[in-house]
Amino acid sequence: MNKKIYFSSKDISNRMVARLTEYLRILKEENKTKKTLNSIDLAEKMNSTAAQVRKDLSTFGEFGTRGKGYSIAELIKIIESILGVDEENQLILVGCGKMGSMIASNTDVLGKNFKLVAVFDKDKEKIGKKIDYTDLEIKSIKELKTVVKETEITQAILAVNKEVAQKVTDILLENGIKAILNLTASRLEVPSEICVVDVDISAKLQELNFWRRHVYLKNLD
């Protein structure tokens, strides 16, 4: 890739990063049948405007050719590079209840270039058992320190009961974890240099329920 990727903090918001994941998903889908895509078509898929698409993508450099649109393959490479998913990212999972086991045994959920290398639980009945369809053996949370030190992994998925979410988070941070995908319905208190992204299915269901009941509001603007 000979084009420069650059961006500054002012250009990047949480919503911008979320849009990047959506661009990537769309581009991979389009890549199955097309070689180029213009900003109008990309905007339609994004439920956005061509101006917004051009603004978003210009944040990272000069891409696309006037009249021809964006090279899909090139744009995929660029966005994968920005998101850091152009290479394998290892992570650990803590909590092998229903949610945790589902994710550990179903790595499609994580997507390309994310790899679970260790799973932990505090339940003695679970420790030592294999996760179905994988080579992962459930380890005691007491082994966390050694594993994090050996593997230098800094990213974790948290799938424990919400009642212990903060306590387990504190243990993760003490042991060198810097980024947490939080699948619990609890919000985590962490220092500002720690990254947390929440996935809360029950909150999303409440949102859906609102829109279902107030669908007349949906298309008024």
Place this chain on the structure above:
Amino acid sequence: MNKKIYFSSKDISNRMVARLTEYLRILKEENKTKKTLNSIDLAEKMNSTAAQVRKDLSTFGEFGTRGKGYSIAELIKIIESILGVDEENQLILVGCGKMGSMIASNTDVLGKNFKLVAVFDKDKEKIGKKIDYTDLEIKSIKELKTVVKETEITQAILAVNKEVAQKVTDILLENGIKAILNLTASRLEVPSEICVVDVDISAKLQELNFWRRHVYLKNLD
């Protein structure tokens, strides 16, 4: 409740509805130990400003007493009413793979006042089997029409393989479903009067991965 709840379409955005779910979560947590909460403390929990909190809550009426703050119990009732989670909301689930089974057997994931009343799959090996820890028996997708008609349910959770997500969505809409919580990594094409909320764990993991790699951007503003 003698205070009026009102709002117009101009006041309500997707982000506003998402914030309401977050207010509700915080208020329920605070309700365990307190009776009132002022906008400053609520803002701190929301990672927001007191002005934003007052603006958000004033969208729905005149709540709170100067100097005393908001009555937590009252505000919970109001927000539950707005989100429609002050009464039971029934829904169906389509797709009993790993993700679907996890949700069906672990109804805590759905939260208060959401109840799964039927689960569907197309796999003959699964049809007729019970979901663990529940009374739910997996039905054939062919029975969808009858169930939706009998129960008048309009809300569904979609947990099928992403390759068939659109096809199954079309079947859901033909049979009267109006709102879908989409747990697949596919985006659904639906008419404008249909509500869809996506929960995409792999996209959230990509976001986390970005922030982990660019943590220096996180606190510059």
